[in-house]
Structure formats: C-alpha cells, structure tokens
Amino acid sequence: MNADNVTTAKAWYARWWVWALAVLLAIGIGSALSGTGTADDGADTAVDYQVDEEGNRAEKKEDAVPAATPEPTAEPSAEETESVQAAEPTVEATTPAPAPAAPAPTPEPALSVSQDSAIRSAESYLSFTNFSRSGLISQLEYEGYSNADAQFAVDSLNVDWLEQAAGSAESYLSFTAFSRSGLIGQLEYEGFSTEQATHGVDTVSVDWYEQAALSAQSYLDFMGFSRQGLIDQLVYEGFSLDQATHGVNQVGL
Template sequence: MAKKVTGEDGKTYKVKKPFYKRIWFWVLAVIVVAGIGSSLGGGGDKESTSSADTSEKTEQSSSKSKEKSSSSKKVDVPAEYKSALAKAKSYASMMNMSKQGVYDQLTSEAGEQFSAEAAQYAIDNVKADWNKNALEKAKSYATTMDMSKQSVQEQLVSSSGEKFTQEEANYAMGKVKADWKKNALAKAKSYQEDMSMSPDAIRDQLTSSSGEKFTSEEAEYAIQHLND
C-alpha cells in the first residue's frame, strides 16, 4: 500500500515504493539469474562432451595409425622360403617323413639344396602330425617288408633311417597292428627259398641282433610252419 505524505503546500501526496522493493522486481531477478546459470552450465556440458568426442576421435586415429604402421612393418617372405615350405608340405604329407628327415632332405646336396635358413623357415611353418607319419611308416615296414617289431622301432629312430624322435616311434609302435609271427614266417620262407638255408640257420638269422631281431617265440613259430 502506498505511503501518504503532506507537502509544504498542504496537499497530500502518495509516495511510491522504490522499484527494487517491489515483488515483481525480485521475481524477474530470480528468473534472469536462473537463466544465466542454466546457460553457463549447459555450455560446460557441451564443452565437456566436445572434449570427450575429440579425445575419442584422437584415440581412434592413433589406433588406426598404429595398425597401419604395424602392417607396413611386415616383411615379405622370400621366394626361396616359400618354395622350401611347399616342398616340406609335400614330403610331410605325401611321403610321411619325419621332421628331421624333411629338414635334411631340404638342405641335402643330393636333395633340394635349400639354404639352412629357408629349410628352418619351412620346418617352423609346415603343419604336420609327426606321430601320424611315424605310424604310417611303421605300418609300411610291418606289412610290406615283413620286418620284426624291434627292427621297425630301430628303423624309425635311426639316423640313417627315418629319424623320428623316440616319443614319435613309441607312439607308432603302440598303435601299429601287425602279426609279428606271420612276418617271421614270411622271412623264414624267403631265406629257405632264395638262399637255401637250413632251419637252424634260418632260426639264428631270425633272432640275431644283427639280423631280423624277431623274438625266440616268433622264430620258433616260423620254423614249425616253414613247410606248411
């Protein structure tokens, strides 16, 4: 309510409140201040979001640069190395050779004559099941050459033979299926027919450590069935 005062002329006057004491002034002031605060806060969020986006893009760009750099550092494999690997695959998969046997064949003067480096690259990168190769070789010796179990085992690991590791040879001998008595009989008949040897001489040859290396039982079976 406006305040009334009496002037020097005797008249009564209404005195208006200063504008800063009016309610509408403070309501307006609050609205203005709130608007400024909201504007400032929103700007901060935008700056923060913008900064985060920039940081993420920078990291992605850096990551892509590293990938490109890493890719560009890959050295092309020499043609000789590729050829050695192709040969290694062939020897391992088609001829069932051992790891050492393949390496020696690749570097041999009487073989492929690759450099030691190319051969080693081939051995390191060829995919082969050496245990399986040893087993295939064992089957071949047992079925096509009528060898004894001991002879097959020694042939698999011999440095002048197949050159498989002892573990690979053991695996093969544990898996190979062969009739060793039948093999002894086949050998005995061969000695009798081709070399006209006596039964006693045949028995000795079958069991000799420098001969066929069959067991005494296997040799005796062969002698008993020699004339069947």
C-alpha cells in the first residue's frame, strides 16, 4: 500500500466533535448546578449545616431543643459547713466517772505506856474538879509526865472547855465572894481564855449585890475598916460603887 494514500488515525481527544460534546456537557452540568444551588439557598433558610471532623456536611436543625442537663448541686463552702456545725448543738457522750474507792481506814497508832497512863490521869482529874486546858496540862506535868505526853493526853480527850469554865466559876463562888470582873480575872488566871471565862461567869446565876455584902463581911472578919475605906476596897475588887455601897450598908457601917 502507498504511504501517501494511508490516512493516519487521530487520537480521540484531537477530534472536534469530542470537544463540542464536552462543551455541551459542561453547559448542562453548570445549569443543573445553578438550579440546585437556588433550591439549596431556599432550603438553607430553614436548615443549617455543620461540617464534621471528616469534612462531611450534616444537617443541624435549629429548632431541635437539646435535652435538659440537670444542674450540678453546689457543694456547701467550708464557711457554710462550719456555720451549720456551729449552729447544731454538739451532744457529747459522757461516761459517768467511776466512784472513787473508799479510803482504807487508817489504823490508830498504838499508845505508849506513858501516853496511856497520862490519859487515865487526865480523865481522873476531870472526874472530880474543873480545869482549863493549860491548867490540866500543868497539873499532869506536876505529876511527872513530860510536856509531850501531857499535851497528848489532854488533846485526846473530848472536853468542853466552856463547860469547864462555868463549873470552875460555880466552884469558886461556893467558898468565897467575888465581883463579876474579879471572878472573870480569877478564871483567866487559871488558864481559861477571856471568852471561856466570861461565858463561865455569865452562865452561873449570881446576885452581885449579895456578893458585895459577903465580901464586906469577910474583910471586917479579920481587920477593921472605915465605911469609906471598905467601900473603896470593894470597888477595887471589881464591884460597882452602887454594889459596894449596898454591901457596906448590909454589914452596918
């Protein structure tokens, strides 16, 4: 075959009708896309789109109401907690304390022979006469007991010294006359306190006018006195002037 008469075949994309067909298809596709875009624009007024992480579009409906999420309960602050705890009364469980054990009785110390003897001597003296505390201690010391044993013996006894003072006052008045102040002074001399002596004298029933007359007679029994001298002597002994004058009158001066 002659080479001049052979027609070389053209590639498909070099033919004119291919390009014409491509143009028509492009126009048709563009028109279709344009119409679709208009419809989509109208739809976009009601529907929104969101693009996910992979680039796909998904409808996002504006009218959709998300499910209500319960609000978390607020935890009370430390100040509020302390305030509530302070307002609430605190009830503490109390356990009764055990009762203290009773102390064991202290055994009484054994008395020495001299202490026991001094106690018996003190009791003997108080059984027949009256003493002050210091007078009884002195009496025991006079009997030969030590001061420690004498004090121990007297203090171990249950003695009412006020009663002893009253008994001693009555004893003195039974054999001699006294003024009130003279008798108080005599009891103090015997070792009673002023309170004890005063109580003892005021306890006994005494007529001090009668005591003044007895005292005036006693003075006249062993020596002579003038009327005024005897009155002065009685006043010196503690009688009042009225009591002393009464006593002198009773003896005839």
